[in-house]
Amino acid sequence: MPRHRTILLMAMQNSLATTDNLCKRGYQLASRCTLCYQAQESKHHLFFACNYSTQVLQAIFTWQHIHRRPLSLNHEVRRLAMKSGKHWRKKLAKCALAVMVYYIWSERNTRIFQDICRSPYQLIYAIQNVIRIRLLALLDNVTSEEVISSLE
C-alpha cells in the first residue's frame, strides 16, 4: 500500500515527526514515548526498542517463522534487500515490515491525537489481517495451500 511504503521511507530517512525530531526543530514537547511511557521517543526507540513495539514486532516475526529479534530499521531493510528465495516470500517480508512500521506509527498518532489506545495484541491482530489481505493480492502463481501453510 502506498501509505505503508511512504511511512516506511520516512522512517528510514528519519523524517517522521517524532518528538526528538520536533525538539531538534525548536518545539518544546514532552519527549516521552506514548507507547510505553518509559523512554524518550526517537525513531529507533519507537520501532525497535520500545517494549510495546518490540512485543508487536516479535509476535509478527514469530508468526512469519523468523526466529530472531528485530534489530533496527536499517538492518531489517538491508536484510530484505539481500533476501533470497521465492519472489512472493520476499514481497511478503517487505510488505510485513512496511505494515508493522505503519501500524506502530499510526498507534502512536492515535494515542496522541485521539486518545485511543490499542493493546499490543489488538495491533498484532490488525497487522496480521492486513498482511493476509496484501498477500492474497500479491499472489498470482502460488497455490493457496502453499500460502496458507506459510501463515500458520
Ligand SMILES: [Zn+2]
Ligand atoms: Zn516506548
